[in-house]
Amino acid sequence: MLPCRRLDLAIGRLGEQRLETIWRESELLAALRDRDRLRGRCGRCPYRWVCGGCRALARARAGDPLAEDPGCPWRGLSLARLARGARRSLAQLRTWSHAP
Ligand code: SF4
Numbered sequence: 001m002l003p004c005r006r007l008d009l010a011i012g013r014l015g016e017q018r019l020e021t022i023w024r025e026s027e028l029l030a031a032l033r034d035r036d037r038l039r040g041r042c043g044r045c046p047y048r049w050v051c052g053g054c055r056a057l058a059r060a061r062a063g064d065p066l067a068e069d070p071g072c073p074w075r076g077l078s079l080a081r082l083a084r085g086a087r088r089s090l091a092q093l094r095t096w097s098h099a100p
Contacts, residue, residue, distance in 0.1 A: 012026055040067055045079060
């Protein structure tokens with residue numbers, strides 16, 4: 001079984017193992033779920049917990065599924081600018097959540 005049809009790293013044997021077991025015991029899935037383990041630009045990005053980048057593209061380009069996503073749609077922007085955008089989005093969400 002693969003975590004994604006484009007990510008060529010086996011995580012378990014569906015049919016022999018329960019999906020729940022694979023989900024809980026796969027080291028790779030644990031690493032992919034923990035966005036603080038991402039590397040490069042994705043690892044420092046303020047959007048890593050909502051985006052996280054494409055792990056299959058990272059694997060294809062760098063050989064490492066935790067590497068930065070070379071197809072980041074925001075790669076032309078600095079991380080500082082992304083952080084300013086993230087703070088504005090969060091402030092807007094807070095405003096909406098307190099709206100009557
Ligand atoms: S793909 Fe881009 S926006 Fe998404 S986490 Fe990586 S650096 Fe951030």
